[in-house]
Amino acid sequence: MSNLAEQIREALSMFARNGTEPALIGGLAVVAHQVVRATKDVDFLVEAEAADRVHAALLDLGYQCLYRSEDAANYVRAADGLDLLYAHRPLARRLLAQASERETPMGRMRIISVEGLIGFKLQGFVNDATRTRDLDDIRALLRIHRSSLDMNELREYFALFNKPDLLNELLG
């Protein structure tokens, strides 16, 4: 198994030991939703109440914390990166609760919905407009899942970030 797979398996084991069930978000969640592309983004949505114990556990595993706020944290360990978003607002808590569980080569993993993933990708882009990869991911997810997406939920996210017209633009 690759180093990446080992890293994710180790993280899942750490989350389990700390009694929290995160959901996969970010680039690897995009992969899980059928858009297979190269990425080493290991991003999880974690309940905010678990932030302190997960932080301590990651330091124990040898990660260095680059940044940490009430919303997000970035960790690195040599060439490994791991990012966390904390679910403390109602929308993120709902998305975390509704994440679906899936068997993967690294073990059972909870994965955010496509709609939620698009919402988080939009948040990433709004926070840093140089992250055009986020828009590319949204386009690809919309293209593949368009017929099954909850458009009302998506409109809610685009309105939340004052980008209602961007959804129509991305839908083409």
Added chain:
Amino acid sequence: MNFSDNTDTNAVLVREAGVPFQLPLGNASGVDPIAEWLSLMEVVQMLCPVWPVRDRPMQGDHWRL
């Protein structure tokens, strides 16, 4: 695997052979996208052993989700 027969804008991915493909939806195909990704990353990491890691923290003040 459901290979596309052209290179139009519906292609989602260009794999190592330059052949665009999109994984079929659902589980009926038996193709696991994460297993496909692991396979892809084995190749990527052989070609590019040093992968850029994050060198700056997350940006922005718009945390609304």
